[in-house]
Amino acid sequence: MLQLYNNSLDVPKILQEWYEEEAKSNYGAYIPFVGTVRSEDGIEGLSFDIYEPILEAWFKNWQKKAEEKGAVVKMAHSRGDVMLHESSYIAAVFSPKRRVALELIDEFVEDFKASAPIWKYDLKNGQRVYAKDRSTAIKGSGILGAK
Template identity: 45%
Template sequence: MKEGHISNIDFSNITSKLAVESGFGALSTFEGIVRDDKIAGEDLKDKEAPKVEALKFQIYEPLFIKWMREWQEKASKKGVVLALAHSYGVVKVGETSYVASVMSKHRKPVLELFASFVDDFKANAPIWKFDIANGKEIYALDRSQTLKHSGLLK
């Protein structure tokens, strides 16, 4: 976890070096970049909706670490190494908020694990998003997930 945007170049250098040193032949990286989408809202017509200027992320660290360790254990059982960096705080449009890499000796376990990891990340990682537009923070309800027993309502 890092406050502000992630340097995808630094992350890629680290994971590439790890893959080479580990004798791996497959490395795949996924990068999430903040887009300038319009803010959706039932009370706003699309043409009136402001554009996102940045996103603000909040992470519940103890649960995030537990979730990530579970994924690293799953990966390890398949001979795969999984690395992830995610921002907290404000990340501007065009900046990277999330970088994940999966590496192994062969491509097949990398590709098989990556899709399910990213899907589970979007659905279950304890990270909450706020859109920032016109200097205001707006909870991104349509792009956030509730967690069982978290006290968050939809």
Template identity: 30%
Template sequence: MHVSIRLFAGLAEVIGSSTLTFHAHESPLTAGKLKELLSASYPDAAPQIKVSLVAVDREYAPDDTEIAESSEVALIPPVSGGEPEAAAGETADGLFSITAHPLKAELLLEKVQDVNHGASLLFVGTTREMTGDQQTTSLHYEAYVPMALKKLQEIGLEIQERWQAHCAIAHRIGLVGIKEASVVIAVSAPHRDTCYEASRYAIEALKVSVPVWKKDIRDSGSQWLGKDPQAEESSSYKQYS
């Protein structure tokens, strides 16, 4: 069967395309077998394929997940290079967005405020100039937008169910300069203690499950930042300040 695969960051760069139609004779075809076949067909990309996660229909897929010809398949690399995805998006309720435009924290906060909530918080992640003795000039973000929005919605739903809190999240893609916001998280809750807990949960869950990549750009060069691909079972491998 023929499988359409979306590729990101350095994986797309090595293979030479952001999309790939791959013909597989195996039936059933599993996520693990697909990685094996792709590694054999694209040996130059094999090291990155090995540490990438497979997403099937916008969900992280274990190796034994079966893939149908109609499945939406993507390879999620841990540390990579490449260009940011041109598309951006927003959920129907306006609470979650991926955008190339500057983020407006106050507008996001308005979306979660509630007359019955006595606490609200804004978390703003910004580009930091110095990390140790290394100087950053800007950051470059890329996202798998449809899946990122889906995962952001799941975070919001979890926060609503666990803390009876409202949550909205906006994330930048493309070039983000020093002191500019790359992510804004707005949370409101009936009480301040649960508001703090829900806000902390949101950023930690975002780092684990939302497929976004970050490139540190310096005068001396650039480097894609990430974590050990074995550190999390399902991770988008990105870091925040």
């Protein structure tokens, strides 16, 4: 399940919904990861643009990987502005075994940071400034992409 929201995420609500969806699925492990905007470099928050077709394809590949291990992966991300100490990203893995869930959540979050087509902007003085120094080029994204 991939969910996109405008602005910050309602973490308790989303985690509760996911838990209730999987409560009777006989999973022994539910491991969430919550990404929160932290204060750095004088930013007021972050803003996000998403290229949804590539994100959906990337996420479908992860669903297949999880399914091969008997697990389920879920993700929510923000579009637009997210202020300091609010959440822009939630991921979770449900699995019969904790080791599978622990390994998958780590791999999923790291691959998300490296591969997801989401562009991050700093919010400073009421303006969006591309956060180039904290961004990762997407493999195969053309002459400006990673090689």
